[in-house]
Amino acid sequence: MSASDIPDGLLLGRALLPGFAYPRVVTVRNGQIVDITARGMATVRDIAESGRAADHVRTAPGQPVGDVAAVLAGKGDSLPRLLAPIDLQAIKASGVTFVVSLLERVIEEQARGDISRADALRGEILDLIGTDLSELVPGSDAAMKVKAALIEKGVWSQYLEVGIGPDAEIFTKGQPMSAVGHGAEVGLHPISQWNNPEPEVALLVTSKGEIIGATLGNDVNLRDVEGRSALLLGKAKDNNASASLGPFIRLFDGEFSLETIKQAEIALRVEGVDGFVLEGRSNMAQISRTPESLVAATVGNHHQYPDGLVLYLGTMFAPVKDRDGDGKGFTHKLGDVVSISTPTLGTLTNVVNLSTKCPPWTYGTSHLMRDLSRADLL
Template sequence: MNADFLPTGGCLLGRAWPSGAPHPLVVTVRDGEVFDITRKGFATVRDICESEDPAGYVASAPGRSLGSVAALAESGALLSPIDLQAIKASGVTFVVSLLERVIEEQARGDKSRAEALRGDILSLVGTDLSALVPGSEEAAKVKAALIARGVWSQYLEVGIGPDAEIFTKGQPMSSVGHGADVGLHPVSEWNNPEPEIAVVVNSRGTIVGATLGNDVNLRDVEGRSALLLGKAKDNNASASLGPFIRLFDASFGIADVKSAELSLTVTGEDGFRLEGSSSMSQISRSPESLVAATIGKHHQYPDGLVLYLGTMFAPVKDRGGAGKGFTHRIGDVVTIATPALGKLTNTVRLSPDCPPWTYGASHLLRDLARADLL
């Protein structure tokens, strides 16, 4: 494995657990080498993100070389780049995904009905929703018109209404990193990857960096009922992040996040190949507004959070027969990429077949205490 998954540059922050280490290490990358920068007071990624200048600290922090980033990745030692942060996600932030969510709801989890419903709904709704500002007077008029035509949906409510959809994707320490397996709940027969940028936010509500994410989605489960969102979204190995956090500095900031173009490639053991993209310029709610909807006087996160920003990608390419649409098969390799953040690659398994999540926040803190790092 080479290091072609690294971003084009920037100040990188992540986590690794090489063989023989007594606990996960906080790391950075310098000239293709991984350096352990764990030290007392800065023993977690959370601690660094809470500092006044995360990028400045990481850039100057003394460290011990762990070898090449390619070798570390090959060994499976790279972890998700966050630790104690809450894992949150926003949904229905792009018009394409908005329409697909409406289709899921109308299909009631039956993927065989999706194609016909797509044509019917597009003929009623069109694609002009992308020009609407959620919560605006114009959006309210569209809402009234759609209700009158009988096609209003809870997904349209969060897509163009005043309130964003923010949900808990997983618990702190539950996400997986670059090179790991990602999991599907065994009950699902209609599912897909969701290529996204995730922003890293400290407890003060400040965005300090960004990384790539796969917000694995079970379309049939969520389509049956929005009340099944937890089952559709929060399963073993269902949240992927990485390969590293790129911290905001003079070379990279929120403007770069807003202009990013993400690519998605799915390659199957059956020879199937799917390619797609997601353009952050088409997001209907700004990253800042999504963060403000998540953290503030109404809700605090003392250890900060990571927030998936949503995707415009909605796979409709047929797999396994005309009109059947896309769904994952076990062994699919999913790669999400953008130059500024690198490449995040994972292999699809069933959640019970992925390594079980057994190392949580309590285990990390005990190990750090034993190492006199707290």
């Protein structure tokens, strides 16, 4: 990875540095990772909740600790290792926010987790729907008429309900401190035989519901598990190393804003040890619910997050390219290298493994608080 792959702007992240037993807060300046950890501003949560996150990252004193390109490339054991760029925030996700992924969720449900039925079902459902769902505004009168027609045809689905109905799907992707960062392994539950990456933008949101930045995420998905029953969403979505974020949060400033995110195109590349390559793109302009509406559905008078949250916005990308033969579709193989990128946020890269083989999650909130207390940083 070259320096040209590092986005400009105010970048905020976390890293394990040689000589420190706990995560440090970092930014990027002049091609260097810079440690800006300070008393009272020793967590990403504290910076986000300060009300002046961008100004703080721009002006905070810091110490260069490594070349950013080398760190992102994973060159050298003596360099910092990037972690997920959030810490105490809740990890939330929104689902079925793009029409393409909506149809694939319906297929998963109808297939009952059987990948061999997916291809035929895809054609049948598209023939039945007979309309361009991308033209529908969720919850609108037109959407409700389509809902009624689909019910009459016998193909109504819980995924169509959250895709075009009045209420968005918001769920807990993982616990605070459980996400992995750039360069880490991402985990698949070993029971799954049909799964895929989900390249997404994730928003950094304060406890007041203010959106102050964005990062990239991989909302690892087990299609067969969720397809058997939506009540298995927790088993499909929340496993060891199943939430990836990074490489950095880019904070909003005069040049980078939520409007930038709304026009972003997210690229995905999967490179397998078997020589298989999968590429795709997800265009944020095609999202069916606005980022603001998804945040409003998550945090407000109905639900508070005193440490803020990060919210995955969903993806339009649902891979259907055959990997092991005609009609067999796509599923991961161990060792797949997954890269998610967009020019304004950089590239997030992870390697696929079983969740039972990824490094276990052992460092939680209590460990961080004890370490920061010992370092006199609280």
